[in-house]
Structure formats: structure tokens, C-alpha cells
Amino acid sequence: MRILLTGGTGFIGSHTAVALVAAGHEVVCFDNLSNSRAEVATRLEAITGRPVPLVIGDIRNRADLHSALTEHLPDAVIHFAGLKAVGESAAHPRVYYDNNFGGTLTLVEAMEACSVKRLVFSSSATVYGQPQYLPLDEQHPRAASNPYGRTKLMIEDMLSDIAAADPTWRVALLRYFNPAGAHDSGLIGEDPSGTPNNLLPYITRVAAGRLGELSVFGGDYDTADGTGVRDYIHVMDLAAGHLAALETIDQRAGGVSTWNLGTGRGFSVLGLISTFERVNGVQVPYRIVGRRPGDVASCYASVAKAENELGWRAAFGLEEMCRSAAHFENGRGTSEAR
Numbered sequence: 563m564r565i566l567l568t569g570g571t572g573f574i575g576s577h578t579a580v581a582l583v584a585a586g587h588e589v590v591c592f593d594n595l596s597n598s599r600a601e602v603a604t605r606l607e608a609i610t611g612r613p614v615p616l617v618i619g620d621i622r623n624r625a626d627l628h629s630a631l632t633e634h635l636p637d638a639v640i641h642f643a644g645l646k647a648v649g650e651s652a653a654h655p656r657v658y659y660d661n662n663f664g665g666t667l668t669l670v671e672a673m674e675a676c677s678v679k680r681l682v683f684s685s686s687a688t689v690y691g692q693p694q695y696l697p698l699d700e701q702h703p704r705a706a707s708n709p710y711g712r713t714k715l716m717i718e719d720m721l722s723d724i725a726a727a728d729p730t731w732r733v734a735l736l737r738y739f740n741p742a743g744a745h746d747s748g749l750i751g752e753d754p755s756g757t758p759n760n761l762l763p764y765i766t767r768v769a770a771g772r773l774g775e776l777s778v779f780g781g782d783y784d785t786a787d788g789t790g791v792r793d794y795i796h797v798m799d800l801a802a803g804h805l806a807a808l809e810t811i812d813q814r815a816g817g818v819s820t821w822n823l824g825t826g827r828g829f830s831v832l833g834l835i836s837t838f839e840r841v842n843g844v845q846v847p848y849r850i851v852g853r854r855p856g857d858v859a860s861c862y863a864s865v866a867k868a869e870n871e872l873g874w875r876a877a878f879g880l881e882e883m884c885r886s887a888a889h890f891e892n893g894r895g896t897s898e899a900r
Contacts, residue, residue, distance in 0.1 A: 563588070564635065564637050565590070566638075567639075568592045568593070569598075569644065571591050571593045571598040572597060573741065573753070573797065577798055577800070579610075579614060580750075581801035582805060583606075588612075589606075590616075592626075597755050599753075608747075617633075620665070621641075621665035621668060624672055632676060637680060640681075640808065644666075647710065648759075651708055652708055663716050663717055666721075667720065679731045680808070685718055687822070687863065689718065691706055691711070697863055697864040699863075700820050725816065726817075731816060731817075735819070736821055737821070737822050737863075741800050742762040743884075744889065745798065746798075751763075762887050765838050765846055768848075769891070775847040778849065778850045779857060780851075780854070785830055787830050790858070793826070793827060793829075793863050794829055794883055796879075799825075799877055806872040807872060821872060822865055834884070838884040841884050844888075
């Protein structure tokens with residue numbers, strides 16, 4: 563298949579591009595470069611040995627989407643493009659609803675106009691809200707507690723309604739847990755603009771001396787060491803999950819399918835720091851500070867449904883995530899362009 567990746571030069575999009583090309587698919591990246599760099603497309607070509615076209619455009623712009631769809635004629639779209647910082651979403655909710663929900667609505671309309679009705683959507687475990695039980699399975703009640711999470715909820719509901727009205731749509735909703743790590747080449751990885759919102763890229767920048775110290779939010783949770791526990795998944799495992807979901811819905815008659823993508827295991831913040839220090843031989847200065855509003859003590863996935871229906875399971879562990887993230891960060895000395 564030929565696949566259009568919205569947000570294709572971002573962290574998860576770029577790694578999924580590598581997995582898709584390795585499986586024999588063609589990839590076109592579509593990105594407005596608000597949190598990534600055009601150089602990523604060149605790096606993807608270096609990794610895959612295949613040209614990876616980049617279309618610079620915005621998912622809120624119907625003309626940009628129509629041009630990309632009519633020029634490249636994809637068989638399916640994997641939709642990564644979106645804003646994703648919880649705190650920023652609380653401060654600027656209108657921006658998040660406009661970009662995430664409004665942009666997805668514009669994308670779906672453009673896809674329908676071009677008769678492209680296979681869609682894999684980048685959702686989030688944020689839609690589960692405060693866990694009522696663990697591990698979190700796909701039947702857990704949804705109750706997002708911030709504007710970012712509510713945009714994901716609204717998009718899931720919108721796509722479900724569209725597929726119910728038109729059964730020729732084939733949609734996968736993939737609820738990510740905590741993506742981490744980088745491609746083993748060191749050419750692509752998580753490199754957000756500004757201060758990272760995710761834990762591991764913050765750790766890599768502290769270890770490299772680019773940031774002074776890490777703030778650990780909360781040391782008094784009901785967990786083994788008092789810090790929050792999360793399900794970290796290697797980004798290449800996440801990429802493989804997208805490939806499996808795409809190929810699975812391609813064989814289905816239509817409708818919406820939902821899968822968690824995680825490891826099914828939880829690691830604490832201090833456990834992640836300790837593992838990073840050990841495998842990379844570095845020190846990560848940190849300070850425990852107060853909890854952040856809305857954070858939960860523990861959150862990790864049930865992945866039985868993905869294992870049973872997709873034949874997929876995570877292959878990499880926390881050590882590989884920490885080692886590959888540091889390798890990517892350390893490569894910054896030879897090229898700042900990511």
C-alpha cells in the first residue's frame with residue numbers, strides 16, 4: 563500500500579515510516595513542521611534506502627490535504643498530526659480543539675472526497691482518565707481530565723460515528739501508553755522543539771548537560787518508591803503496532819477497531835532514571851518536587867487484545883529504550899538537524 567502519514571516527520575510518525583517501508587509499503591510524509599524538521603525526510607531515506615517524499619502542509623488546510631491526496635493517491639492514512647502537551651492544552655484549549663479535533667474533521671472530509679477510507683488514528687491512554695482498575699483494557703470507561711485528552715475522546719467518537727454511518731470506512735484507534743527510545747541508527751528520535759514534555763528526552767538532555775536537572779513530580783504516591791509508575795513502550799515497537807493494525811483493518815470488512823499499544827508492565831520514574839544511568843554510565847541530577855494536578859499514581863496497559871487480534875507484542879525493554887535515546891542525543895554533536 564501507499565500510506566500518507568500526517569505528522570510524518572514527528573517522533574512516532576518517522577519511526578513508523580521506517581517500519582512501513584521495511585514491510586514493503588510506500589510512504590509519503592505530510593507535516594507542517596511545527597514540532598519537527600524537514601531534514602527528517604532525508605534521514606528516513608538514509609535509513610530505508612528509499613525516497614520518502616515530504617509534503618509540507620497543515621491538516622487544517624483543506625487545499626493542502628486535497629493536493630497531497632490527489633497527487634500521491636494513498637490507499638490509507640495514518641494520522642499522527644496533533645498537539646499533545648497536557649499543560650499547554652489547559653492554558654490554550656481553543657488551540658487544541660482547533661488543531662486536533664478541527665484538523666481531524668478536515669482530514670476526514672478530504673479523505674472522503676478522494677475515496678480514501680482506511681485510517682489509523684493516533685489516540686492515547688489519556689482517554690481512560692483516572693484508572694478504576696489496572697491493567698487498563700480497552701473496555702475501561704473513558705473520562706479524560708484535560709483538554710488534550712478530551713480532543714482524543716471527541717475524535718474517537720467522531721470516527722466511530724462516521725464509520726457507523728458509512729461501513730466502507732475501516733478505522734483503527736490506537737491508544738498509546740508512553741512512547742520512548744529511538745531508532746538504533748541514531749538518525750531519528752524524540753527531539754521536540756523547546757523544553758520536552760515527555761520524561762525520557764528530558765532525562766537525555768539533563769545527562770548531556772543541556773538542562774540543569776530533572777524535576778520528579780511527586781515522591782509520595784502509593785507505589786514501591788513513591789514516584790509515578792507508567793507503561794513505557796519502545797517507539798519501534800509502537801511503529802510495528804501501527805503496521806499490524808493497518809494490515810489487519812485492510813483485511814476487515816469495515817468499522818472501527820480499538821487496541822492498546824503498551825508493554826503491560828509499569829516502571830517508576832526513579833526506576834527509569836536508575837536504568838538510564840546504569841546502561842549509559844552517566845549521572846542524572848534530579849529533585850523531587852510536588853505532584854502535578856491530574857497525574858495518577860500508576861497507569862499501565864492490558865495488551866491481550868492487541869496480542870490476540872494483531873499478533874503483536876512489544877519486543878524491546880526499558881534498557882533498549884534508554885540506550886537508544888542516549889545514542890540519539892549523543893549524535894547531536896555531529897549534526898543539530900533532526
